[in-house]
Amino acid sequence: MEFTASARARTGTRDADGMAVASFVLGLVGLLVFNIFLGPIAVVLASMALWRGTARRGRAMLGFGLGVADLVVLAVLASADHTVSWTFGG
Template sequence: MPSPSGCSSSPPASVSPASVPPAEEPAMELAAHHHRPVTRDADGMAVASFVLGLAGLLFFNALLGPAAIGLALLALRGRTARRGRAFLGLALGAADLAVLAALVTLNGTVSWNLG
């Protein structure tokens, strides 16, 4: 029975419910648009680990060594394409801590000088 405005409340007979496309869930749509590759971030962490480990051999080895180790482990966990660089960062971070341990043992301090 038509409503007072002349429109019926049921869909027309020519449109079947199967021909109407289902509504997409907004959560699925948002996830598809904001997908970022994990390997790109992991590659950046591998490079940062290498740079921090290398710089840590010269200065701030108490801070840069553990940072290099942490970034290298995160990069390896993130399946980086630069595994060699991540392993170098891990080794350099460990070397930073070895230099720190040697300085503390030999000089009794965490600083060093060339003269």
């Protein structure tokens, strides 16, 4: 079975849309847990989705912003505790 150019374009757009949604979800979850890992992944996925021309541009931008927010939260909490790990309460 041979793919046509339009079939490849649809598949590429679907992949980019999936990356946009994944970046949003990972950025959102990263605000609570594993922000040192999920933040950069969200930023990279959002950047790739935007570069590939996703139809979900807003979702990709939110994922990018949340990924950056994950890293900011990590930096603030790490500087307050003087360690990379942090917990709620104590």
